[in-house]
Each structure stands twice: as structure tokens, then as C-alpha cells.
Amino acid sequence: MYLLHIVACIKQVPDTKVIKMNPKTNTMDRSSAPAILNPYDAHAVEEAVRLKKRYGGTVSVVTMGPPPAVKAIKKCIEIGADEGYLITDRAFAGADTLATSYSLTKALEKIAKIKPIDLIICGKMTIDGDTGQVGPGIARRLDIPPLTSVNKIVEINKAQGYAVIHRKLEDGHEVIQSSLPCLFSVEKEINDIPYSPLPNVLKAARYKPVIWSVDDLGDVDRTLLGLKGSPTIVAKVWPPEKPKGGERIEGTATEQVDRILSILLERKELLGARGRQQ
Amino acid sequence: MNIEDYHGIWVFIEHRDDKIAPVSLELLGAGRKLADKRGVQLAGILIGENVRGLAQSVFQYGGDLVYLYDDPIFRQYRTESYMKAVIDCVEKYKPEVFLYGATSTGKDLASAVATDLATGLTADTTMLDVDVDTGLLEASRPAFGGNIMATILCKKHRPQMATVRPKVMKALPPDAGRSGLIIEETLSIKEEDLRTKVLEIVRETTKKVRLDEADIIVAGGKGLGGKNGFEMIHQFADLLGATVGASRDAVEAGWIDHAHQVGQTGVTVTPKIYFAVGISGAIQHLVGMQNSGLIIAINKDPDAAIFQACHYGIVGDAFEIVPMLMDAFEKAIHGEVQYGGKI
Numbered sequence: 322m323y324l325l326h327i328v329a330c331i332k333q334v335p336d337t338k339v340i341k342m343n344p345k346t347n348t349m350d351r352s353s354a355p356a357i358l359n360p361y362d363a364h365a366v367e368e369a370v371r372l373k374k375r376y377g378g379t380v381s382v383v384t385m386g387p388p389p390a391v392k393a394i395k396k397c398i399e400i401g402a403d404e405g406y407l408i409t410d411r412a413f414a415g416a417d418t419l420a421t422s423y424s425l426t427k428a429l430e431k432i433a434k435i436k437p438i439d440l441i442i443c444g445k446m447t448i449d450g451d452t453g454q455v456g457p458g459i460a461r462r463l464d465i466p467p468l469t470s471v472n473k474i475v476e477i478n479k480a481q482g483y484a485v486i487h488r489k490l491e492d493g494h495e496v497i498q499s500s501l502p503c504l505f506s507v508e509k510e511i512n513d514i515p516y517s518p519l520p521n522v523l524k525a526a527r528y529k530p531v532i533w534s535v536d537d538l539g540d541v542d543r544t545l546l547g548l549k550g551s552p553t554i555v556a557k558v559w560p561p562e563k564p565k566g567g568e569r570i571e572g573t574a575t576e577q578v579d580r581i582l583s584i585l586l587e588r589k590e591l592l593g594a595r596g597r598q599q
Numbered sequence: 600m601n602i603e604d605y606h607g608i609w610v611f612i613e614h615r616d617d618k619i620a621p622v623s624l625e626l627l628g629a630g631r632k633l634a635d636k637r638g639v640q641l642a643g644i645l646i647g648e649n650v651r652g653l654a655q656s657v658f659q660y661g662g663d664l665v666y667l668y669d670d671p672i673f674r675q676y677r678t679e680s681y682m683k684a685v686i687d688c689v690e691k692y693k694p695e696v697f698l699y700g701a702t703s704t705g706k707d708l709a710s711a712v713a714t715d716l717a718t719g720l721t722a723d724t725t726m727l728d729v730d731v732d733t734g735l736l737e738a739s740r741p742a743f744g745g746n747i748m749a750t751i752l753c754k755k756h757r758p759q760m761a762t763v764r765p766k767v768m769k770a771l772p773p774d775a776g777r778s779g780l781i782i783e784e785t786l787s788i789k790e791e792d793l794r795t796k797v798l799e800i801v802r803e804t805t806k807k808v809r810l811d812e813a814d815i816i817v818a819g820g821k822g823l824g825g826k827n828g829f830e831m832i833h834q835f836a837d838l839l840g841a842t843v844g845a846s847r848d849a850v851e852a853g854w855i856d857h858a859h860q861v862g863q864t865g866v867t868v869t870p871k872i873y874f875a876v877g878i879s880g881a882i883q884h885l886v887g888m889q890n891s892g893l894i895i896a897i898n899k900d901p902d903a904a905i906f907q908a909c910h911y912g913i914v915g916d917a918f919e920i921v922p923m924l925m926d927a928f929e930k931a932i933h934g935e936v937q938y939g940g941k942i
Contacts, residue, residue, distance in 0.1 A: 337744030337883070338847070418722075422714060448864065449743055452722035457678070457710035466794045467678055469707040485798070490703055492809075493802040495675075500794040510857060552719035557750040561741065561882065567894070567910040577913045578923045581895060584911060585839075586931060588893070591814050591871055 323479035325378030327369040327440045328432060329402065330425055330459065331362040333386050333393035334449040356389060358396040361444030365507050367514045368474065369442050370401035376477055379403050379436065383428050385413055385421060391530055398525035399517040405530035406432060412535045415548030418450070422458030423545045427538045429463065439479055441504040445470070453506060460504035468499055472508040477501070602695075602734075605757035608634040609694040611685070612643040612657060612665075613704055619653055622700030622765040624660045629768035630698055631661035633729045633736075640664055642694070646684050648674040651781070658779035661771050665781045666692065672788050675797040676704050680788050682711045687786050689716060694758045696729065696736050701762035709762050719753030721761040725886075726750075727768070736761065745863040745886040766811055766869050767890075808858040810842055810866045815873075818844030818861055818888070821852070822877025822898060822917060829854040831921055832876060838925050844868065844888075846878045862887035876917045880905030897921065 335354035369380040381404040382397040384390050394405035408428045416424060432438065441463075443456035453469065460467030472494065473487035482501045487494045489508055517525075535541055544550060570577045608630045613620035627643065634641040642664035643657035654665040668684040685708065689697070699705035701723045713720035726739035726748075735752055736759040742749045753759040810816065817839060819832035829849060836843045844861040845854070861868050863883040873891035877898060878884060885908050888894070896909035897917045906912040913920060 335743070337746065338881075340743060340746055418710075418720065419714065419717065450722075451740075451742065451744075451863065452720075453706055454710040454713070454720060454722055457707060458714040461711050461714040467707070467711055468795070469678075469710075470703045488703070490800075493800065495797050496799040496801070498796045498798055503794075552717070552756040553721060553751050553753050555749050556737070556752045558742075558747050559750075561745065561748050561886065566907040567896075567912055569906070570911055570913045574915060574919050574923060577915060578920060578927050581911065581913065581924055582927045582931060584893075584895070585872070585928065588872065 323376070325372060325376050325439045325477065325479060326381070326436050327372055327378060327442060328381045328383055328429060328438050329362065329365045329369045329397065330429075330441065330443045330456065331366065331382050331384045331393055331397060332359045332447050333357070333384065333390040334359045334447050337448050356392065358393040359444055359447045359449075361446055361448070361507075361509055363396070363400065363444075363514055364509050364511055365442040365444045366397045366400045366402055367512045368505075368507055369440075371512060372440070372474065372477060373401070376479070378439075381406065381432060381436075383408070383425060383432060385409070385416070385424050385428070388532075391532075394530045395525040395528055398528045399521045400514065401517075401521055405528065407530050407532045408534070408538065409532060410535040412543060412546045415551060416546065417551035417553045418452050418454040418458060419552055420546055420548075420550035422455050422462055423550060425455065426459050426462040427541050428533065429459065431533070431538055439502050440477065440484070441465075441502070443504065443506045445506055445508055456504060456506040463502075463504070466499045466503040467506070468497060468503055469506040470508060471505040472511050474505070474511075600755075600757060602755070602757055605693045605695040607639045607642055607664075607692070607694045607696075608637070609642045609644055609697045609758070610662070611697070611699040611705060611708065612645045612653065613700055613702060614645075614647060614650060614653055617652070619656050619660075620700060620702070621770070622702060622705070622763070624656075624770035625765065625768040626698045626700060626763055627657065627660040627662055628770040629727050629763065630696075631771060633696060633727065634663075636729055636731055637695075637734060639695070642666060642692075644668075644685060644688055646673050646681055648672075654779070654781050656773070658777045659773040659775060661777075663779045665779060667781050667783045668786060669783070670785070670788075672790065672793075675800070676708075677793060677795050677797065678707055678711050679793050679795060681708055682715065683788055684784070684786055685712050686715055688784060689758060691784075695734050697758040697760045698727075699760070699762045701764045706762050709760055713760055716756075716758070718756040718758060718760060719751070721751040721753075724761040724763045725767045727761065727763065735759070741863060741886045745883040764867055766867050808842065808856075810844055810859065810861065810868050813842035813868065814871045815839050815841035816844040816861070816868055816870045816888075816891070817841045817874040817876065818846065818878060819849055819855075819876050820846035820878030820884075821848040822879070823849065823854070824877075825852075826854045828877075828918070831918070835874070835876075835921055835925055838928060841872075841874070842870075844873075846881070846884050848881075875905050875909065876921060878905050879903045880908055
């Protein structure tokens with residue numbers, strides 16, 4: 322029996338859907354947004370848990386963040402992860418995607434010493450950074466194949482050392498075989514996340530993840546961490562251009578409809594194709 | 600790293616079925632402006648099998664040079680083989696700026712390349728500029744779900760890389776008289792050294808949502824109240840020959856598939872006509888549709904943000920307005936056909 326060790330990389334993020342802007346200063350009011358497990362990462366953890374059920378093995382999750390990120394790890398335990406690792410240190414602060422992939426790689430190398438890793442799964446991207454760059458970055462650093470836009474896992478064959486997956490394209494998908502270990506960035510549609518079973522919820526409530534600082538990670542080049550290790554900087558932040566707003570069409574519903582109709586008919590060459598099919 | 604050694608603007612040329620991807624042509628247009636401003640050359644990096652013929656299009660759309668890696672090993676895109684070619688080329692010719700389309704291929708490649716080159720990569724850029732003197736690329740993008748715009752710089756590393764959203768930059772009109780120089784490169788990569796294999800490529804031939812290519816989009820949001828309410832959007836879209844779009848709320852409520860989602864975490868669209876029905880206009884939605892030609896919004900709430908972002912707004916009940924509009928539209932089109940018949 323070949324048991325799998327799958328590690329999901331996760332992040333705690335502010336819920337950008339409810340984040341509020343301070344209209345006076347045009348800055349984000351971060352306190353307005355609750356910290357949540359990045360929704361895409363929940364699908365990564367769920368997929369890891371499904372593979373565990375299918376093939377047997379262990380699911381670990383790892384995250385970099387401030388101490389309250391423990392909450393995001395607990396959420397992963399609810400989904401069905403077995404172990405959680407938080408790396409937290411002031412030295413990590415201000416990291417861009419390059420520095421983040423370095424720090425997480427160091428954590429993954431340490432986890433792999435405890436238990437060799439067969440597969441790493443990341444979410445497609447985070448909702449606060451919106452990049453999707455960290456997953457492939459980790460794969461390059463570990464020198465394993467990065468497979469992005471994965472929307473189906475066909476087979477994981479540890480005995481013969483390969484995986485077969487579907488990779489989403491703009492107009493279809495490709496079927497790819499990769500050697501193991503490898504790294505997947507998974508699409509949201511890869512699975513639906515069911516309600517967590519009660520035993521998981523109870524386990525999560527009591528769960529205490531492993532917490533490491535930079536010093537615990539061992540062989541780390543500190544110049545590659547955090548702000549120092551980040552080639553990109555945010556030079557300027559500004560509110561998106563406020564659209565000017567258009568004409569309000571007033572009047573009764575009939576008048577409003579008539580007006581819209583005439584606006585549409587001015588562009589009837591666009592609508593013509595359908596009109597002819599009538 | 601000596602930044603002075605890095606010159607020129609590069610675009611990764613994505614292609615399929617012997618055609619260059621629209622986003623790459625858009626990037627040649629954007630890259631041309633940067634190159635002219637800096638007084639440097641614009642190059643396309645072209646990787647594939649039997650793709651030499653595409654070089655001419657690169658020139659017609661603004662490129663001065665093409666770096667060509669033409670080999671059967673590059674028949675299909677694979678991260679490992681393509682990144683080897685890209686890194687080989689960067690190390691040899693040292694570009695100052697390197698742009699990729701923010702597509703599944705472009706993002707995948709750029710992320711891997713940036714890691715190996717240990718340089719900066721800005722994701723999903725929507726605005727590009729360059730400082731004439733310093734050569735610093737100012738790559739701007741929406742962040743935090745579109746709540747803010749951020750300008751990202753990469754001061755100490757080269758090349759400065761960015762993935763750029765499709766449909767945001769403008770391609771130049773092709774100039775058949777333009778030509779350029781092809782620089783052919785070879786790289787020996789053995790199949791057995793690659794750890795991935797493309798077993799099959801499946802194109803979805805069934806009716807596929809291509810929001811990004813639609814001329815007319817009818818999009819629905821939370822205001823429709825449920826799956827049944829959303830049905831009206833499908834009917835209206837059918838009547839207009841439009842594609843159905845949706846806000847994140849409607850998608851997350853499960854009324855429609857994610858493929859229809861317009862916005863920061865969905866698709867960026869630029870149709871000629873965009874109907875926003877029952878959509879409040881969250882910033883993350885607006886960033887995905889604000890460049891549409893004509894935006895018509897229907898919403899009950901007179902204070903909805905969508906009214907700030909539309910050309911025409913109707914404050915009213917969509918369930919009253921839309922059926923009336925469909926009815927009136929059908930009559931008008933019917934009349935047109937009869938009238939046409941008489942001539």
C-alpha cells in the first residue's frame with residue numbers, strides 16, 4: 322500500500338467582498354473585513370482530503386502569516402486535514418510572491434523531513450493578492466513540475482510515480498501526465514465543499530498547529546525573506562477611477578422601455594443576426 | 600546584476616492553430632508604445648513547432664525582432680520546455696521589460712520564469728507605462744478585489760515582468776509593409792528530460808460561453824432573487840442574441856455557472872452593449888465590464904453604484920421593465936422584417 326502525503330498551501334485573507342473603503346481617505350478599512358480562509362484554498366484542501374479518502378494517506382496544510390492565521394488552519398482541519406503548520410515571524414512581513422514562495426518552500430522542506438511529500442496542492446490564487454504566482458514558484462524552487470489550472474485529478478499512482486490530471490484551457494482542457502512529486506494549482510470548480518462532519522469540527526476546535534519561526538526553519542537565507550527578499554514594491558495605491566455616471570431614464574415604465582428600445586434600435590446592426598432568425 | 604545591460608521590450612507570443620493569440624497582438628501594441636518611449640526595440644519571443652510563419656504577423660503588429668525557437672519538442676506548451684527556452688533567451692539577450700498575456704499559459708510560464716530568474720512579476724496588469732529615463736516599468740493593476748489600484752515597480756531586478764489582462768490593451772492596425780529580423784535560436788531539450796507529457800488536448804465544441812468575445816451581454820445579479828428570476832436573463836439574452844453574464848453574487852448563490860461571471864475574479868468583458876440587470880455594481884464587478892461600449896443598468900435601488908458606471912440607468916423593477924422591453928423589442932424586430940420584405 323502506497324500512502325500519500327499531500328500538503329496544501331493555504332492563506333488567511335481579508336474577505337475582499339465585504340471590505341469597505343473609507344470614502345474620506347480612499348483607503349481600505351481592513352477592520353471592516355473578517356479574516357477568512359482564502360476561498361480557493363478551501364478547494365485545494367478539499368481535493369487533498371478527497372485524494373486521502375481515495376488512496377489513503379495524510380493531509381497537511383501549511384501557511385505563512387501572523388499568529389491569528391491559526392484560525393485558517395483550524396478551518397482546514399474542519400475540512401479534513403490532519404496536520405497544520407504555521408510559519409510566523411516578523412522577518413516574513415512585506416513578502417511579495419517571490420519571497421513568499423521561498424519562505425513556504427523552506428517550510429515544505431522541513432515538513433518533508435518529517436514525512437516525505439508526494440503532492441502539493443495550492444488554490445488557483447488568493448482573493449487579496451489575485452496573482453496565482455506562489456504555487457508555480459514553490460514548484461520551481463523544489464524542482465518539481467508545476468501544473469496550474471488543474472480542474473480534475475484523474476489518477477495518482479504513487480507505485481509508478483505519476484499523476485494524470487486535466488488542465489483547464491480557455492476553450493477546453495488538456496490531459497497531462499506528470500511525474501510525482503509535483504504541484505497542482507487547482508480551479509474552484511474541481512470540487513464542491515460539503516459541510517464539515519461534526520468530528521472534524523470538534524477536532525478543529527481543540528487543534529493546535531505546529532508553529533515555526535525563521536530560526537526553526539534552519540538553513541534560511543534571510544536576505545530572501547519578507548520585504549528584503551521581494552523584487553517588487555507597491556509604489557502607489559489609489560482608488561479606481563470613479564465612473565462619471567450616465568443618464569437616468571425617467572418616466573413611466575412604458576416611457577423608459579420606449580427610450581431603451583430606441584437606443585437599442587440605433588444599434589440594430591448588432592442585434593440583426595438574431596432578428597433574422599426570428 | 601547590472602541593470603544597464605538590459606535593453607528592449609519583449610512580448611511572449613502565444614499562438615494556436617497557426618494564429619497568434621489576440622492578447623499577444625494587444626501586447627505588441629502596448630509594447631510598441633513602451634519601446635518608442637524608451638527608444639529601444641520591441642521583440643516577440645516565439646516558441647513552437649513550425650511557427651516561423653507567425654513572425655511576419657509579429658512584425659506587422661509592431662515588433663522589430665523575433666526570437667524563434669522552432670522545434671518538435673515545443674509542439675505543445677509545457678512549462679518545463681518553454682521556460683527553458685525563455686530563460687535561455689533572457690540570459691543571452693537581456694530584455695528590460697518582458698510582457699505575457701494573463702492567460703492560463705502566460706501566467707503559468709511567467710510565474711515559473713520569474714522564480715528561476717529571481718525577478719519581479721506583476722500579475723494581471725491593466726495599465727502599463729515606463730519612465731523614460733530610468734526605464735522603470737510602472738505596472739498597475741486592481742488589487743483587493745478591485746477595491747484599489749496599485750502601481751508595482753521592480754527597481755533592482757531585470758527583466759521587469761508582468762502578465763497583462765486580455766482585452767485591455769489595444770493592438771495596432773496591422774501594417775503589411777512592416778518587416779523585421781528573425782533571430783533563430785536552438786536549444787537541445789530531450790524528451791526524456793521532461794517530466795510532463797500532454798496526453799490529449801480536448802477542445803470543447805459544445806456551446807461554450809465566450810463572454811470575452813461577446814458583442815452583447817445581458818448580465819444578472821442578486822436583485823433577480825433566485826434561479827427562477829435569473830431565467831428571465833436567459834430569455835432576454837436569447838431574444839437579443841446576447842451572451843449571459845452574471846455578478847459574483849449570482850454565481851455564488853448557484854443560479855448560474857462560474858463561467859458566466861464578469862469581474863475581477865471572473866472574466867473581463869468589452870461588449871458593444873452590456874445590460875446590468877439587478878446588479879448593484881460592486882467594484883469587483885465594475886472592473887470587469889467598465890470598458891463596455893454601451894452600459895444599460897436596471898436596478899430598484901436608486902443609490903446602486905451601477906448607476907455611476909452606466910451610460911443609461913433605469914430605476915425600476917426589472918421584473919416589470921425587462922418583460923415589457925422584450926415585448927417591445929420583439930414587435931420592433933418583427934416590424935423590421937415585414938418592412939424589409941416589402942422592399
